[in-house]
Amino acid sequence: MAGEGGDEGTSLEFTPTWIIAGVCTVIVGISLVVERLLHFIGKYLKKNRKKPLFEALQKIKEELMLMGFMSLLLTVFQDVIVKICVKEGVMHHLLPCKYPSNTSHQGKLSSDATDTTGDHDHYFGNHEVDIHEASPGIGYCAEKGKVPLLSLEALHHLHIFIFVLAVVHVTFSVLTVVFGMAKMRSWKHWEDSIENDNYDTQEAALQPKFTHVHQHDFIRERFQGISTHSVFLGWLHSFFKQFHASLTRSDYMALRLGFIMTHCRGNPKFNFHKYMIRALEDDFKKVVGVSWYLWVFVVIFLMLNINGWNTYFWISFIPFILLLALGTKLEHVITQLAHEVAEKHVAIEGELIVQPSDDHFWFHRPQVVLFLIHVILFQNAFDIAYFFWIWVQYGLYSCIMGQVHYTAPRLIIGVAVQLLCSCSTLPLYAIVTQMGSSFKKAAFDEHVQAGLLAWADKVKRRSRLKAANGSGHGSLPDRSSSSGIQLAETSH
Template sequence: MSGEGATLEYTPTWIVALVCTVMVVASMAAERFLHHLGKLLKRKNQTPLFQALQKIKEELMLLGFISLLLTVCQNVISEICISETLAKTWLPCTEEEKQTSHWTTSHLDSLFSSYVAGHGVGRHLSSRPSTTNYCAKQGKVPLLSTRALHHLHIFIFALAVAHVTFCALTVLSGGAKISQWKQWEDDIAKEYDQKNVLYKFTHVHEHDFIKDHFQGVGKIYAFRGWWHAFFMQFLGSVTKSDYTTLRLSFIMNHCRSNPKFNFHNYVMRSFEADFKKVVGIGWYCWMVVVLFLLVNVHDLHAYFWVSFIPLTLLLAVGTKLEHIITELATEVAQKHMAVEGDLIVKPSDHHFWLNRPKFVLLLIHITLFQNSFEIAVFIWIWVQYGFNSCIMGNIAFIIPRLLIGAFVQFICSYSTLPLYAIVARMGSNFKGSIFNEQVQEGLISWAKEAKKKVQKKESSTTSLSPARFLANQQKSKFMNR
């Protein structure tokens, strides 16, 4: 029996069986919950949300693999030795702070250490004296202690859970906001049924859409347009006149033959399809994590400055989306004084950054991840090391971080995501989600059957000899006569 505690050889079998039972039951309960949730989404034809759930499962599987690697390789990593000089560079906390705040390292560790000290063990159970002595004999220190690996393990898990949770809450809140537009869609449908189908003229500059967004022509008015767009993202980012005009413009440019097209359903389907991309953790997200773990050096206050990145991205994206509406209004106001029929704008990709509406979604994804990263780090440090830990930073930096995180979360849910849901539809092309699930499946089956028929016809034509092919051509011409 070493100071590391009893092994399984000297542990009561009922304890081992009990712990294994609890772990298995908890894991199977979580797996069954996700399974039945997926079946419920499929039964309700919520295919985009089902795909988002599959994405979450992939992230959980990735986390499980990372956990397995950390567990299997922890002894190997802790036996990699480096010099003490390297071990004392780029520290989040100084040695003086380590001595003064050692007692606040972890609420759980403190309780566990008290228990160990009371029983005369004299060392933390999560540490491994054998690996420490292995490096100490060489006059070096471990690359990463087993205890630090354990804390890193918890951090990665906390980050992923926080990201999935906050993204789900944000997107669900945004979906609830978009659902409020259904009343506008119903009102438009009623007005269309009651409308007297006569040609009319619309005075462009008297239209509500133009009044709300057109700022004039010239450099000064262009600046006013950006300033106006910046504040509009906080003051009801989408109005009824915006929805009505953008809806009609989409229908007239993409499905003119169906004036009763349910634009609201299309926006919701597209929004749900984008959800699976937002909820995932891409490779660039993990690169961000690694980068800021690297620069979290004492006195740099890296996590405070990190909190401004999602805020800046969010404000830039919201301003750009609002300015796209301003540009659409400006194009019409500059070209026409009056138009025949209702006001229609021209959707185009060139209004978006890099001429790609999807690039905006990428920035929103990074914004949500950065914000969840900031909040996850705060919660992890608080639980693992305590509020007074040196790695937490000065309280003057903590409060602004939390306020910025809450602000980003609220604005992204209330304004930016709903704004993206409708403005992204103003690109040159439309998505397959314009059709419902049954129509999409029918079109895919039809396309496959048509492709098979073409390939079969081509193969039968090439298999004929030249003389036989010419004879068939002559025969078909004769029959056509």
Template sequence: MAGGGEAAALEFTPTWIVAAVCSLIVFLSLVAERCLHYLGKTLVKRNQKPLYEALLKVKEELMLLGFISLLLTVFQGMIQRTCIPAGWTKHMLPCQRLDEKAGEVSATKEHFVAAEILGLIGRRLLSEVGAGAEHCQKKGKAPLLSLEAIHLLHIFIFVLAITHVIFSVTTMLLGGAKIHQWKQWEDRIQKDDAGKGPKKVTHLQQFEFIRKRFKGIGKDSVIWSWLHSFGKQFYRSVSKSDYTTMRLGFIMTHCPGNPKFDFHRYMVRALEADFKKVVGIRWYLWVFVVIFLLLNVNGWHTYFWISFLPLLLLLAIGTKLEHVIAQLAHDVAEKHTAIEGDLVVKPSDEHFWFGRPRIVLYLIHFILFQNAFEIAFFFWILTTYGFNSCIMGQVGFIVPRLVIGAIIQLLCSYSTLPLYAIVTQMGSCYKKEVFNEHVQQGVLGWAQKVKMKKGLKGGARASKGSMNNADSAGTSVNIEMAKATAKEDSEIVGNSE
């Protein structure tokens, strides 16, 4: 039987304690599950299907975390009893070993202060040794992972996933608030179009969109255009003239039969649909987690240098999106000196990296995840080992990481995300969110029938091709299909908007 100072085993623990703890855990779990359930019902009632799908994605991530937790709990005994040579544990350490530190000679006062801190941390890390460690010590080896390390790793994975979801939701809310301000531009355009007079010839330099975006022709103008695009993302990244011109270019290219098309509402629906992809943690992001943990070696300051990666990517994305707008203005200015009527730009995938606007979404996904990783790792170390931990690093490396994290969050929310929402609509294809839910179901049903017919007629090889065509029709409705169904669907789309 356990003594007074030792922890009691389950068979010697009072049943009322076991029942009370289990009741509390079950109660909190049911409250969380019911909250998510009623939130889902509310989103369905308000016809927020994309946000509801994002909520389902969050539930999937929670289920994955639960499975990871189960694996760590079930196999923690096996991991502890897995023994490795003691020499293997002396390489690539996040903190310098206590014995190595004691062997160094230094006459400075800072050395002794650091040695004292490292000693306290070393005793903290070595304070809990389980039965698995004793089992390996008898063989002259070391356990693969201690019980404390397994427990802390378990907590870190949970904190990382929750932080990523919170950061993604925060970015979506702040960016959505910025995009909502454009609604007044859409309402004003709809109102002005009703009483528009006859078309007149206008010189291109009289258009604000051309005057602010077109920097001339030549090598110097290209360099100046990129520099202007870099600076533009920090202040009024999207102006009213930008919105008006890109909106008209989208409508004239993809749905010319419906000039009253609510471009703002379509853009918000498309952004909500993309949000469900951003809130999840894909497999390649878990690979990055493993790589980051691997590179956390003492003296490398890996997390400090890695914190610059999402910032540089975010600045590159913002510059590229602003430059796409400048390219639209450049294409029009090169072909015309004056036009009759309104300024119409030509959307094209050629303006984007590798001709794929979706690449921007994947990069934003990585940026948000990497930023969440930095912040989650900081607070995890802070609450576990304290601010003076050797894993935390020096203050000169900690403060810049936190500042960079705040800059990334604000810049992505108020500039990059709104830019992504409108500029990526300037591709050659538009998304299925251009139709309301009723028409989307009809289009998806049509695509399914096409897939089945081509699969029956063409055999295995043709079946594979038809599936690709049908999938692309279901996820991004192309121009040719829109032209074929314009007469039948334009009135429905117009009424739905």
């Protein structure tokens, strides 16, 4: 880059002090505003006892700090990196852009080196400055007949990409959860209507009235003109249902009742909607994180972004296909619950009750759904961040952008993934994953969680002391203590 103008070789020794002070003021001012904003958000979340969201905010700070540290490392070691020299032939393979046929890589670098070192001395005011001192690494590799492994300009662009990726990923994750919770809050009137009608699940389950299974709205809506034995049509119906009316009132009431009768039979007026919100807030901190396997994806993508492969376009289909498969699976879990009831009963006494089970999920683990949502959101954010970075840094018609007619489909896919995940898949995840064999610690308030865990630890310590003293030989803790320990461990 020094070859593009002598100003880039100017050090702080020859930069006006008012410029240095002004730039520092702007940078420090922006940093303080962002830091104070995050601080006030944290205080608000703690004041309103939103511990899961506060932990998610801390996770965002960690990710931003990690990105900043990566950028700092590139800055500190840039003089070392630009002096790593390699043979010219190494630079001719796996290029994101193809060099013009009449221009060789070595010729370009040689020309740049000649332009920057042709006049060995540059003058700034009344001071004479050596170009090699102003911009370390210029001409260093050329003197050895080699080329730099990474130029100073490429390092600057990499700094910008890391910053853009961090901002876009955090922004998209927050927007996804905000829109998802907004969709879930639209279900609150279903919960309120149940409470207003003094709905009692125990009494409803013992009503002497018998009804035909297929007369229930839950079964009728899930098998609209479809035989319960048609597996293919069941999957097809689940695929299209995720785009419109992904969850109905009858679905909500059936899943709610199944959860309560399985996990909270003693509390028929359990606020299922509030529990789902707390559970989703608890999962949010996992969504905003960037795990090691996501960095592996970034490295592989950068490696495969080769000229003519249009990797940036094909990679956008990965989160889209995963999201469609995930949404279909979540809808099909609800259909399976309805299918089980329809297969086992012709008529039922009282309300229809589904039976939650981990067997309905991939690998019998509902947690896999959250993992896939995490991967989908990051890949989509990475794809959008990469697009905007190329657009701003190199231009829409840059060779690294690829063929322009791929741009519109790529953006449409990215927007579709974001909207579908926010308004359909994430809300479905929040309620359908409650149909597993266990429930999350979010079912309890913070003080209840702390009390249960403390009590369980106390019982365990007492049991160990009895075993150590030999007084408890041949005896077991009472049933209530064992049940309490299991409940506390489940909540933990």
